[in-house]
Amino acid sequence: MYRDFGTIFLFILIGIVLVYVPLLIQRLIAPKKNTPDKLSTYECGEESEGSAWVQFNIRFYVIALIFLIFDVEVVFLFPWAVVFQELGLLAFVEMAIFLLILIVGLAYVWKKGDLDWVKYNVKYARGRYSKAITEKEGTAVGNS
Amino acid sequence: MTVDNLINWFPFGAEWPVITFVSAVLICAIPVFLFIAVYALVAIYGELKISSFMQDKVGPMGQGVGLHAGKWGLLQPVADALKLILKEDIIPESADKKLFILAPFVVFVGAFITFAALPFSQEIIVADMNIGVFYILAVSSLGVIGIILAGWSSNNKWSLYGAMRSAAQIVSYEIPAGLSIITIVMLTGTLSMQGIIISQQGIIWGFLPNWIIFNNPFSFIAFFIFFISGVAECNRTPFDIPEAESELVAGAYTEYSGMRYAFFFLSEYANMFVVSGVAVAAFLGGWNSPIPGFMDSPPWGLFWFIGKSMSLIFLMIWFRWTFPRLRVDQLMSVCWKVFLPVSFVNIFGVGIWNLLVG
Numbered sequence: 001m002y003r004d005f006g007t008i009f010l011f012i013l014i015g016i017v018l019v020y021v022p023l024l025i026q027r028l029i030a031p032k033k034n035t036p037d038k039l040s041t042y043e044c045g046e047e048s049e050g051s052a053w054v055q056f057n058i059r060f061y062v063i064a065l066i067f068l069i070f071d072v073e074v075v076f077l078f079p080w081a082v083v084f085q086e087l088g089l090l091a092f093v094e095m096a097i098f099l100l101i102l103i104v105g106l107a108y109v110w111k112k113g114d115l116d117w118v119k120y121n122v123k124y125a126r127g128r129y130s131k132a133i134t135e136k137e138g139t140a141v142g143n144s
Numbered sequence: 145m146t147v148d149n150l151i152n153w154f155p156f157g158a159e160w161p162v163i164t165f166v167s168a169v170l171i172c173a174i175p176v177f178l179f180i181a182v183y184a185l186v187a188i189y190g191e192l193k194i195s196s197f198m199q200d201k202v203g204p205m206g207q208g209v210g211l212h213a214g215k216w217g218l219l220q221p222v223a224d225a226l227k228l229i230l231k232e233d234i235i236p237e238s239a240d241k242k243l244f245i246l247a248p249f250v251v252f253v254g255a256f257i258t259f260a261a262l263p264f265s266q267e268i269i270v271a272d273m274n275i276g277v278f279y280i281l282a283v284s285s286l287g288v289i290g291i292i293l294a295g296w297s298s299n300n301k302w303s304l305y306g307a308m309r310s311a312a313q314i315v316s317y318e319i320p321a322g323l324s325i326i327t328i329v330m331l332t333g334t335l336s337m338q339g340i341i342i343s344q345q346g347i348i349w350g351f352l353p354n355w356i357i358f359n360n361p362f363s364f365i366a367f368f369i370f371f372i373s374g375v376a377e378c379n380r381t382p383f384d385i386p387e388a389e390s391e392l393v394a395g396a397y398t399e400y401s402g403m404r405y406a407f408f409f410l411s412e413y414a415n416m417f418v419v420s421g422v423a424v425a426a427f428l429g430g431w432n433s434p435i436p437g438f439m440d441s442p443p444w445g446l447f448w449f450i451g452k453s454m455s456l457i458f459l460m461i462w463f464r465w466t467f468p469r470l471r472v473d474q475l476m477s478v479c480w481k482v483f484l485p486v487s488f489v490n491i492f493g494v495g496i497w498n499l500l501v502g
Binding site (some may be wrong): 003004005006007008010011012014015016018019020022023025026027029030031032033034036038039040041042043044048051052053056060063064066067070071074077078081082083084085086088089092095096099103106110115116117118 | 148165173229231232233235238249253270272273274296298304308311312316318319326330333335399402403404480481484485492496499
């Protein structure tokens with residue numbers, strides 16, 4: 001056991017070295033002629049406007065939350081799956097109940113519209129979204 | 145098992161256990177790195193040529209003598225690699241330098257350590273862990289952190305958009321992939337890669353090889369869910385919205401150049417091999433021969449494993465020139481509204497199948 005994870009630990013260290021050495025070679029042989037224009041942020045040739053560190057769409061956060069729930073669930077399933085054949089029907093029924101609870105959660109999220117990337121119809125919207133909802137149905141809310 | 149075998153071969157293993165262990169791991173790691181590098185060159189050349197032939201072009205061709213790309217353009221990937229190492233290393237002024245430098249390390253190490261658990265043949269596997277497939281699923285998602293770091297630290301709008309889309313896509317598709325692997329674990333009762341492959345020896349249904357894809361209808365579906373999710377996790381067409389070149393320049397890698405970019409590129413190709421390798425090991429019999437008993441001895445294991453993996457990689461390249469890019473909302477709804485429910489059905493199906501038939 002310690003041998004396996006010791007191998008992985010050494011692999012991490014070797015991986016770091018394997019990235020570092022080519023970077024070092026590049027530093028030695030590649031040209032270095034920096035100009036302010038070269039070091040500016042790329043924006044298709046335009047002068048870059050403002051910082052990119054801005055507030056971002058909330059939908060990514062929602063996806064991350066849903067992912068977290070289902071990923072933890074996958075972790076729970078692994079030990080069960082290993083011993084599933086030995087335990088038989090009882091374990092299957094127990095895990096089926098656990099899964100059903102999560103599927104109810106999935107159905108809830110689905111119904112709420114959090115799985116839709118582009119939200120056509122947001123119930124109980126407030127603030128800046130409330131205006132967009134009053135427009136005729138089929139109008140997308142938010143940007144890409 | 146290779147590390148363990150090497151330690152046993154070392155004459156002075158008992159006196160200096162740590163030195164023996166470290167040198168054994170080093171002896172394993174260098175071929176793995178060379179394999180990744182050579183495979184990447186082959187895959188890049190393959191991608192150039194296959195994509196050209198599919199579009200009725202000839203692709204890179206060397207002409208005449210001198211500094212050309214060799215016969216049939218065979219040296220094209222080598223020339224690309226040389227170009228990348230000779231390029232100027234640019235770190236944008238407004239970037240967060242520490243994170244910008246850290247990102248390629250995280251992405252490459254995440255891809256590299258996955259190879260430690262890939263079963264190349266009956267005897268060649270660096271660390272045959274008892275939680276092998278779980279380990280692969282866990283460390284292959286390290287790359288997301290690197291992509292987010294790259295996108296955020298570049299301080300570039302394209303990079304940030306690309307990184308966010310990439311992260312949302314990779315984490316979403318990880319769930320159907322993980323649930324498909326669970327059906328495998330239910331059938332084989334082990335998490336060790338070699339254990340999963342050993343349980344796929346022999347014949348099933350009279351004439352088919354006893355691979356898990358043929359075991360029952362649900363595992364047949366699970367293979368396709370896993371493979372398509374894997375293609376999505378590699379950010380490849382038709383799931384390449386994170387680096388859609390017509391809208392986001394190069395996604396999270398926009399500001400990277402030279403070797404730093406090369407390592408992102410290398411990791412992407414390495415991840416393609418990992419996805420194909422896991423799909424082969426879990427569903428397509430790993431190093432087992434397609435005809436049981438025919439060329440089934442240990443030296444052929446390497447041939448079968450790499451051959452099957454390369455076929456799946458060919459399929460991925462084929463996808464790229466066949467399917468148009470998905471829209472981002474289609475991408476998310478396919479994952480959450482199709483793959484996830486079908487994966488749940490698969491788990492129930494495999495469970496009931498196992499209780500009734502198996």
